[in-house]
Amino acid sequence: MESDTGQSPLVTSSTVRYYLSIVCLGWYAVHWSLQLVGMYAARRRYRSPCPRSPSSSAPPESVPGVSILRPLKGLDTNLFENLESTFRQEYPNFEIIFSVANEYDQALPVVQALLEKYPNSNARVIIGEEVVGVNPKVNNLIRPYREAKHDILWVLDSNVTISPGALARAVDILTTTPGSGKKISLVHHVPFATVSTPTLGAKVEEAFLNTTHAKMYIAINTLALDSCVMGKSNLYRRSDVDRLDGSLKPHTGDTPNPSAERGLRAFGKYLAEDNMIASGIWHELGLRHDLSCDVAHNAIGDMSLKDYILRRIRWIRVRKHMVLSATLLEPLTESIALGTIAALSVRSLFDISYLFFLSCHFSAWLFVDLDVYCSIAGHPPPQGSRTSFFVAWMVRELLAFPIWLYAVVGNQVMWRGKKYKMLRNGEVEAVKPSAISGLESALTWLGARGRKSLDQYEPLPLSHS
Template structure:
């Protein structure tokens, strides 16, 4: 019997790595297909409108504002036009000279029968300026159900009614499923015809890969995954949270701050609220069949790059393992792994494999786009969108490398250092 040579061992190692590479490739493809199928099921059949019942829980809509976002009037007006009989709107700004205020006053005059008011002046409870802007409306809100809605988001008239129905629906007595504590909406980016290139790249990212993975992860429901463009939750639940992610039965009364103010130490307060509801209270989330129409303003390519860098640096401190794996889920890196593995095991050259991979990948992404938009990608923007999509895919790995090389971020004109667990300190 002959002993295996070094070449044999190298070949065996290469075969094992190639098999693992193809398993990973098929796993990521299965996640993408789950996202595509779930998007088809959830968003292509959503109702155009759903009249609310006459007896419903009240809802306080909190809209933190700062400056003149693109389409601010239309975004804010979508809150005033909700088909729901019992809600209030609290619009908050930190500064009495904020440029958003004339728009707010115009809407208050246009809709005198809507229970809406403006709150001027924030409270400095931590590093996160959005939380500081939300504290007063959070404390002054009349109702327990809160809808935190970013100023660059517009929603359909039936969004409030459908979200409340999900949030208020009790689990079946014999069901092992936990109560829903948070209802959120997948962002759908909208850029104008003359939008800057960075905005087009952001649109391509949010409406394809981001949406696909966001929907898939929430369909699997193995952990919290929340973006804070449009979130419903109960203040009574939030008041029990301290952001430690420690199950409440294991917590000790250490005098830790609770409620919304407890999340002012995080830059991604939306994600931390979702994680805390999930882990501290053992409650779950659900995606509504509506989308949050995210109106994009002027954004050059550099703005896009540094925006992605910011949130990767935050995620790195919140979930290092998942962030380290992130490049291996992207189409370019994944295609290299799969093409190399396939060539080693079967002899199929990358010249045959790679075109098939990218054609199928973009077809799935465009199908997700069509599900969220309610229509296929318009022919008038097809080529511009595809160019932006290619740029997004090519830049994904260099952006990740840049993000992993530092811990400082800039947000809303301020610099922060991201620390352990996603907490931040002002620089």
């Protein structure tokens, strides 16, 4: 076909469609490659039992000491079992420091019971936070961080249970120079969700963490593309964190900006302090992270679907202000959008049926997700809960784009009953309660139903450290 001037047009709609289809299939292939890396890395790392560390039975003076920090707030699901797993670590040289913001905290009776059960343990409680920013977890950690006896710190969330050999194996990784020559300065554990109350929100959260999240988390860390750390269970050196200023800019030599605040205090202005600390270690110090073969068992309680939605909205908005480009591309990594784009492309290029392609696509996607689940769980979904798992998995996939679309246009988030406004680079500022919208206020109230009032608890006669 020629134009009025007698010359062939340089670009036709079919040409544009052809090259656009090629680009889309290229993106599809790249993302599938990343998924397969996650699947095979999960198989290699988690399908075999973790080896016993030699340091588990070594003399105390022959291994580096570790201070285990467990910041607490309220009664998390399975709190007694979560905290007890800390006392049962097979490692000869560690201390445990629990910390709460005030003496009325609901977690204190649980801690008291554990201290009585393990009277010979090297464990203590610090009561009273030190406010250095808007992040309550950082405020709760400042004193134990400063008063810890050892340089190696293991920060564990209160809703996490860990296996007895996890500490020894993590220390082995931290203190061994890898073949790449890049020093490991942070060891973390992939979270594996366990549900105690099978509400829809809890099941959807379980499906998300144990499939999509685990798959990409393992893949990105295996390829070492960039810092990607979730703060459920992190082991690092205080001496490294003390060099960080939160700028994420490489230091010139070993001396950070002398006018900048350094150490844990510098991260009190961020909501995702765990990710920022890990990013600081990676970008400011040029050091690396590594995953252990252990998993962090994350106990999920009575989570409604609205709780789940609010949680996903929160972290999408946090990521938007930290890694904007990746957040904007996120829908194109989800099964429905990615499959639809690829189906249109193969229809255009190869005249393959949409229905046939999408059937293959979703079957393969589900297979990979289940394979990752089996790797980190050590077994398939339990027989009695497979139907509910598949339903939750489908709900998660269907909700992914609507949640992203709502989240990406806003800048305010709810966290532990308080509202924050996201600022640049992941920083936050508190928002007055009156600024909470009617919808989000209702969702927060519904998510907090059934929780006991602090007024029902009496302070325990624990000594203040």
